[in-house]
Amino acid sequence: MNEEIERDLLALLVCPLTKEKLVQDGDWLVCNSSTPRRRYPIRDGIPVLLSDEAEELEHI
Numbered sequence: 001m002n003e004e005i006e007r008d009l010l011a012l013l014v015c016p017l018t019k020e021k022l023v024q025d026g027d028w029l030v031c032n033s034s035t036p037r038r039r040y041p042i043r044d045g046i047p048v049l050l051s052d053e054a055e056e057l058e059h060i
Helices: 007-012
Strands: 022-025 026-033 038-043
Touching: 007 022, 022 038
Parallel strands: none
Antiparallel strands: 022 026, 026 038
């Protein structure tokens, strides 16, 4: 679906585990902290920032 999160809202959102800023990548919000690197889904335009909904990504 790829809905763009408003810039003002995105500036306030942080990873619930690391408290690092999130960046939008399609239908996901990505936390690029070194450990753990996670992404959170956006469903119907709403960020789902629950740790059990997150996917852990490989390190870059």
